[in-house]
Amino acid sequence: MANKVKLVPVPSQSVIPERDIDKSPILETHHLGIDFGGLVAVDDFNLTIGRTEIAGLIGPNGAGKTTIFNLLTNVYQPTRGTILLDGKATKGLKTSQVCKMGIARTFQNIRLFSEMTVMENILVGLHDEMDYNTLSSILRMPWFFRSEKIARERAIELLSIFNMEDMADDVAGSLPYGAQRRLEILRALATNPSLLLLDEPAAGMNPSETEELMENIRRIRDMFQIAVLLIEHDMNLVMGICEGICVVNYGKVIAKGDPDQIKNDPVVIEAYLGKKGAK
Amino acid sequence: MKSVKKTRRKDFITYGIVVIAFIVMQALVMTGHISNSLKNQLIPICVYICMAVSLNLVVGVLGDLSLGHAGFMSVGAFTGIIVAMSLQNAIPSGALRLVLAIAAGALTAAVAGILVGVPVLRLRGDYLAIVTLAFGEIIKNIITNLYVGVDGNGIHFSFKDAMSMGMGLDGKAIINGPIGAVGVTKLSTFTAGFILIMVILFITLNLINSRTGRAIKAIRDNRIAAESVGINVTKYKLMAFVISAAMAGMAGALYGLNYSGLAAKKFDFNTSILVLVFVVLGGIGNIRGSIIAATVLTVLPEALRQFSDYRMLIYAIVLILVMIVTNNPLLRSVADRFIGSLTGLFRKKPASQTAEGGADNGK
Numbered sequence: 183m184a185n186k187v188k189l190v191p192v193p194s195q196s197v198i199p200e201r202d203i204d205k206s207p208i209l210e211t212h213h214l215g216i217d218f219g220g221l222v223a224v225d226d227f228n229l230t231i232g233r234t235e236i237a238g239l240i241g242p243n244g245a246g247k248t249t250i251f252n253l254l255t256n257v258y259q260p261t262r263g264t265i266l267l268d269g270k271a272t273k274g275l276k277t278s279q280v281c282k283m284g285i286a287r288t289f290q291n292i293r294l295f296s297e298m299t300v301m302e303n304i305l306v307g308l309h310d311e312m313d314y315n316t317l318s319s320i321l322r323m324p325w326f327f328r329s330e331k332i333a334r335e336r337a338i339e340l341l342s343i344f345n346m347e348d349m350a351d352d353v354a355g356s357l358p359y360g361a362q363r364r365l366e367i368l369r370a371l372a373t374n375p376s377l378l379l380l381d382e383p384a385a386g387m388n389p390s391e392t393e394e395l396m397e398n399i400r401r402i403r404d405m406f407q408i409a410v411l412l413i414e415h416d417m418n419l420v421m422g423i424c425e426g427i428c429v430v431n432y433g434k435v436i437a438k439g440d441p442d443q444i445k446n447d448p449v450v451i452e453a454y455l456g457k458k459g460a461k
Numbered sequence: 462m463k464s465v466k467k468t469r470r471k472d473f474i475t476y477g478i479v480v481i482a483f484i485v486m487q488a489l490v491m492t493g494h495i496s497n498s499l500k501n502q503l504i505p506i507c508v509y510i511c512m513a514v515s516l517n518l519v520v521g522v523l524g525d526l527s528l529g530h531a532g533f534m535s536v537g538a539f540t541g542i543i544v545a546m547s548l549q550n551a552i553p554s555g556a557l558r559l560v561l562a563i564a565a566g567a568l569t570a571a572v573a574g575i576l577v578g579v580p581v582l583r584l585r586g587d588y589l590a591i592v593t594l595a596f597g598e599i600i601k602n603i604i605t606n607l608y609v610g611v612d613g614n615g616i617h618f619s620f621k622d623a624m625s626m627g628m629g630l631d632g633k634a635i636i637n638g639p640i641g642a643v644g645v646t647k648l649s650t651f652t653a654g655f656i657l658i659m660v661i662l663f664i665t666l667n668l669i670n671s672r673t674g675r676a677i678k679a680i681r682d683n684r685i686a687a688e689s690v691g692i693n694v695t696k697y698k699l700m701a702f703v704i705s706a707a708m709a710g711m712a713g714a715l716y717g718l719n720y721s722g723l724a725a726k727k728f729d730f731n732t733s734i735l736v737l738v739f740v741v742l743g744g745i746g747n748i749r750g751s752i753i754a755a756t757v758l759t760v761l762p763e764a765l766r767q768f769s770d771y772r773m774l775i776y777a778i779v780l781i782l783v784m785i786v787t788n789n790p791l792l793r794s795v796a797d798r799f800i801g802s803l804t805g806l807f808r809k810k811p812a813s814q815t816a817e818g819g820a821d822n823g824k
Contacts, residue, residue: 255689281691289689295682298675305672306679307690312672316700319671320664326671334465351467373690 206269208233208284208377208409209254214263215433216253223249224433227263231377231426236403236410238424240417240444242453246433247413248290251379254411255287256280268376282310286375288366290382290413296355300346300365303354304337307372311336340368343405344398360391364398371406378402380412384419392416396423421445429453472666475749479662482756483655490651498763506759507654508716511661513739513751515708518665520737521746522674523701524681525582526590528733529597533706534713535728536573537566539604541714542642542723546635547611549646559648563657563714570710573600574703582698597733604725609636641724642717649719657715658752661708665748668704677701742783 207230214227224246231237239247252258254265256277265272272280286307295303312329319326341347344364349357354365363383370378383399384392396419403410414420420427421441429437429444431453437444444450486503489495512534519527541562552558581592608619612632619626623634636642668674676697679687688694717723739758743750761779765772786792 257685257688276693277688278691278693281689287689289686293683293686293689295679295686297682298678302675302678306675306687306692309672309676310691314672316668316671316673319673320667322667330465330671369686369690 206233207231208268209411210266211254212264212266214250214253214260214265216249216258216261222433224253224430225262227253227430227433227435229428229435231409231411233376233409234403234407235425236399236412236423238420238427239411239413239430240415240420240427241430241436245430247430248381249433250430251287251381251413254280254379255285281373281375284374284376285379286370286373286377287379288363288370288381288383290385292359292362292366294354294362294366294369296353298354299350300341300352300354300357301334301337301350303365303369304340304372305333307369308333308336309373311372311374337372340372343371343402344368359386363387363395367398367402371402375408377409377411380410380414382413382415384414384416389418392419395419399423468670471749472670475666475752476659476662478749479655479658479752483651487651498766499760502759502763503651504649504654504715504719506756507651507658508712508719509736509739509755509759510658510752511712511715512709512736513743513755514658514661514665514748515705515712516736517740517743517746517748517751518668518701518705518708520740521744521748521751522669522681523677523698525698525702526586527593527702527705528590528730528737529577529593529595529600530705530709530736531728531730531732532577532593532597532600533570533573533709534716534732535597535600535604535725537563537570537710537713538717538723538728539607539609539636539642539713539725540569540710541566542645542717543609543611543616543635545648545718546633546645547616555646555648556653559650559653559715559718562648562718563711566710566714566717567707568710570713571703571707573710574706575699578699578702578706582695582702594730594733597728597730601725601729604636604641605639607636607725608634608638610634639724641722641726643722645718645721645723647719647721649715654715657711661711662748662752664704664708669748673697673700738780742780742787744787 209229209231211227211229215225216223227250229237239250241247249258253260256272256275256279259274267280267283267285270283272283275283295306298306312333314323314326314329338347338350341350346361346364346368349361354362357365367378367380367383380399384395387395399410399412400423402408412420412424421444424441427439427441427444428435429447429450436453437447437450439447486495490500490503512530516527516530519525519530544565545558545562548558548561552561577593577596581589581596584592606620608621608623608626610617610623610626610628610632612629614629617626617628617632623637626632626634628634634643669678676687676692677700679690679692680694680697684694713728735758739755740751742758743752743754758780762772762776765775768775
């Protein structure tokens with residue numbers, strides 16, 4: 183047990199030479215829907231995300247975007263429909279089990295472990311990468327130290343993505359806002375996901391910070407070769423980095439396509455600006 | 462890595478304080494420079510330190526309010542008494558019986574922890590506090606109505622009266638309903654108390670600085686985020702609760718075997734609150750603080766005996782003053798500077814700079 187420490191090394195920085203178009207999708211949802219009492223919050227939501235795709239989920243306020251994230255991570259159990267992650271249904275699983283299957287997320291309002299240090303926050307994300315049990319941690323067995331050491335090195339590697347190694351011993355709640363957002367992304371990455379959900383990652387950021395964030399999201403996708411689904415209101419960001427965009431309004435998909443198609447779609451313009459704007 | 466060394470040093474200071482305090486007290490006892498009342502308090506101090514540390518695991522580290530911690534102590538105490546008394550003939554060694562009694566106390570308290578924890582840990586905040594409070598009272602009432610005796614055939618139980626246990630002529634009652642345990646052979650020693658503190662500190666501190674401890678702290682800081690990174694919230698909440706209960710059971714067994722008689726009503730709501738006061742006063746989540754608070758507040762009522770009727774009043778005033786002082790930023794910075802310069806003596810070069818930095822901030 184002690185010998186098979188299964189930490190994944192950080193992949194090389196090289197961009198994938200050719201993006202596999204025929205790859206099987208990492209996430210599929212079929213006719214997904216949820217009702218809260220009589221209110222249909224999400225209905226007939228179909229989405230397919232490729233293995234290394236950066237996808238955007240946009241829509242006016244209250245359209246049901248975060249509800250969809252909560253459905254994908256099984257915070258809510260769907261009333262209708264199925265979610266397939268890498269071909270496997272996630273129905274009935276707990277949020278923590280869905281995370282183990284490979285979906286990690288960040289939150290619209292930052293949810294860090296604010297009284298713990300930056301390092302500890304990442305280490306919680308690396309929880310399943312450490313394979314010693316509670317008893318061997320109390321007895322401080324040799325493989326406890328080995329596993330902890332590997333995990334801490336891995337955490338430093340992760341922090342180095344955003345040049346945050348110096349902050350490792352700071353309390354997470356005391357970090358500046360932007361660093362908190364970045365830490366949340368790193369914590370999600372620590373769980374070794376195949377799909378990363380980002381809920382308004384650019385909220386509260388100025389244009390230059392947003393620019394940096396876009397670069398970072400692309401970099402993360404290239405380094406880890408994962409899919410990213412992000413909710414965002416900043417259209418520069420969405421149009422700049424998303425390869426596929428899904429627009430929802432009133433819980434229903436109203437348009438899907440690449441950024442150019444979405445920009446010129448009259449239905450989308452109407453949803454955002456009203457009927458007059460569409461003319 | 463820096464943070465690892467820092468926590469390790471903090472832990473060693475905590476162990477060091479306990480060891481030094483033990484050596485000093487032991488020396489005082491040997492040379493007879495200690496009042497009789499304080500001497501009688503040594504084991505209860507050890508017990509309450511263990512209780513405070515174990516409750517801190519639930520209140521400080523897991524972040525859930527439990528008001529029934531005396532219940533687990535009670536389970537441990539009476540299990541310990543039953544085990545120690547029924548093995549009296551089989552195992553002559555008192556020390557071995559004490560160890561077995563403490564182990565049995567831990568086990569039954571852990572079982573009680575699971576029984577309570579499974580339904581109760583779904584609740585949060587005030588609701589959890591109320592249900593744990595009720596649990597403490599239930600345990601107290603069950604043991605108040607419990608009759609246990611031992612004879613040549615083994616252990617006998619009854620919830621009616623001593624007669625219905627149906628013991629043989631050689632039978633001996635161990636727990637006698639409302640009267641409680643009687644004729645207990647005193648097995649607890651100060652050294653045993655010290656070792657138990659060290660064991661409990663070892664378990665708690667090592668647990669906190671591991672993936673399990675981080676998972677528990679993560680649940681405290683943000684349950685939803687903890688779930689989202691794959692932490693099984695139910696599992697780790699229950700684990701913290703049960704480990705805490707088991708440690709309270711150990712402390713209870715030590716307590717039970719320190720007196721010749723013990724009634725269940727000793728472990729009432731007041732005892733739970735008393736332990737909670739130690740935890741809050743020592744600083745929630747601060748293990749070293751719990752140790753100091755438990756010691757001071759156990760000694761204080763005895764030390765104030767000269768004020769006779771006013772002693773509980775003074776006790777309350779001291780509590781309030783300590784709360785005010787520890788929450789006053791100015792007084793805190795003075796205290797930090799003092800502690801900083803003290804610990805600076807033990808450190809090497811870079812540490813003395815921090816001590817100076819702390820002094821500058823104070824100016």
